[in-house]
Amino acid sequence: MDRPAAPPRRRGLLDPDDLRGSHLRSQGTQADLDRVRRWVLSVLLVSTILHLAAGTAALAAFRDDLSGLGQVVLLGLSACVGVIAVVAGRLIHERRPLSTWLVLGLVPALVGTWLTLS
Template sequence: MARTRVRRELTTEQVQRWVVSFLILAVSSFPIGALVAVIRSIVDDGRRSDGTILLAVMAVIGIVALGAIRLVHRRPAFAPWILLGAVPAVVAGVLIL
């Protein structure tokens, strides 16, 4: 017997939440990407300590963005999942430093 999956329709409010979530993601991605370029040029100038400070700023931006997305979806802002916001900073730190 084949199972039929019941498809649930999204309400207007749920669609609005997803749109706002993607906007938060897009707006936070721009400074994170810009910081990667800035960190690379700073490290090339020999200022490694300044680069690590900017990596920390980059991690904070990512964590705050994921916390904001969780709040939009009416979830608690503080959860272990928000630490995934630091992943771009960790990857940039490994590749650049």
């Protein structure tokens, strides 16, 4: 009498007859790990730098003791820092640093300008 064939295991479950092979098949590749590391690093770096740009723009908008020139300088600094954030994210992903995505780096400065003028 032959034993009936075992039903196929769902993906992610260990095979008790082949624990080592089952474990090795469930592991990702080095390329997958590098891709995840790259995304985590870029999200952390870009969000941190954009917070700096937003804070600089907010400082220009909400400080009453700044002159007009001081506000312009802070908003210009916010624009530069925002663009640097986008360039850093693109370099982490090994893309060309100059692209139309750089316009997104200007958003904190544009919002700060709108808040300053209103």
